[in-house]
Amino acid sequence: MSNPIFSEKTIREGVANYGTPFWIYDRATIEKRIQELKCFDTVRFAQKACPNLSILSIVRNAGAVVDAVSAGEIIRALRAGYKACENDKQVPQIVYSADIFDHDAIELVKKHNIHVNVGSADMIQQLADAGVRSNLTLRVNPGFGHGHSKKTNTGGPLSKHGVWHSQLKDCVKLAQANGMWITGLHMHIGSGTDFEHLATVCDAMRDASRRLGSHIRMISAGGGLPIPYKEEEKGNRIDIQAYYDLWDKTRKDIAQSVGHDVALEVEPGRYIVAESAVLVAEIRAVKKQEDKLFYLVDAGFNDLVRPSFYGSYHGISIVSKDGRELGPEQDVIVAGPLCESGDVFTQEEGGYVVTRKLPTAQVGDFLVLHDAGAYGSAMSSNYNSRRFAPEILQNNGKLEVIRERQTFEQLMENEKIVSL
Incomplete structure (x- = not known):
């Protein structure tokens, strides 16, 4: 699957500058959807x-x-x-x-x-x-x-x-x-x-x-x-x-x-912003469970909860880390890093885990979850003490940070240890 809004070059630039995972939005898409209404x-x-x-x-x-x-x-x-x-x-x-x-x-x-x-x-x-x-x-x-x-x-x-x-x-x-x-x-x-x-x-x-x-x-x-x-x-x-x-x-x-x-x-909410954004993650493990192939990425349902909560579908594509041509498609289950069995991006309503046809990839390649601008970052959480991912805007060809990655200090700044 391809997304003409964000080039592979832009995805790699985003990873190099901001790390993973991160959200990236396209201003022109938002403006276009509003104009249509x-x-x-x-x-x-x-x-x-x-x-x-x-x-x-x-x-x-x-x-x-x-x-x-x-x-x-x-x-x-x-x-x-x-x-x-x-x-x-x-x-x-x-x-x-x-x-x-x-x-x-x-x-x-x-x-x-x-x-x-x-x-x-x-x-x-x-x-x-x-x-x-x-x-x-x-x-x-x-x-x-x-x-x-x-x-x-x-x-x-x-x-x-x-x-x-x-x-x-x-x-x-x-x-x-x-x-x-x-x-x-x-x-x-x-x-x-x-x-x-x-x-x-x-x-x-x-x-x-x-x-x-x-x-x-x-x-x-x-x-x-x-x-x-x-x-x-x-x-x-x-x-x-x-x-x-x-x-x-x-x-x-x-x-x-x-x-x-x-x-x-x-x-509308979804109609205006959904197609404007993707969530970019890095593949951190490629593993087999019997005959099932898994890509494990560094984004979870703490970032994008819609597949786990609703069984929602998001298109998925792979961008190679080094520009090489990716291998042939395989049946893959895509899952995240959380200590939860439900932390799976390829599932249907009711929690049924399914596979997706994706290119053969390696650890370090980038996985892109498409059409994630609506109820994506908005529903993020700190579950498993994971930090909120940064939000980036593609604005007239330039990338701008519109929310920084949460720091570990910010994660705990409103907590205190009681006297024992």
């Missing part, structure tokens, strides 16, 4: 996918706004240059869109006048108790969901997300009783896009809008836009225009019903 009135980046400050700054410069699902993400958005909302007539540059308020989050929402996409009646009451009086968006659980994994399904009775569709009127009454109006509707029911299923979601949005009356000013299609992770899918990208057309018709139907214009927003 500009048919929507508002493109709102789900920063949970990749919250690095430089990435947020690129997204902002390209004309997209952001959501935040924690106090920390509000701070990140402000640090990256996004502004608090001055009045309800503006498109908010930051929207807090989580299932609860913790105490830090509600304080920041009040201090900076952050627009809120509420997911429960309790959130409305907590805003009122904090003295907040503002327009709100309401996240709706329409009673069904959809996703490429059970863990990415965000609708239906087993999902914690959103206000159950039959409770919408109660939330409207509660908001109005506290001097607030619900002016927006948000509906995100999982990742992946099936257009037949999407039509059902649009119907649910129309139905939900009828329960809000004429105050609705905006609808959000949510996120979940897929990208082609497998090589054979690359020629079958999602049809953004067809996706927009379905939602645009929904918006127009609602606008006709309420008697005024209704804005249309989309909230």
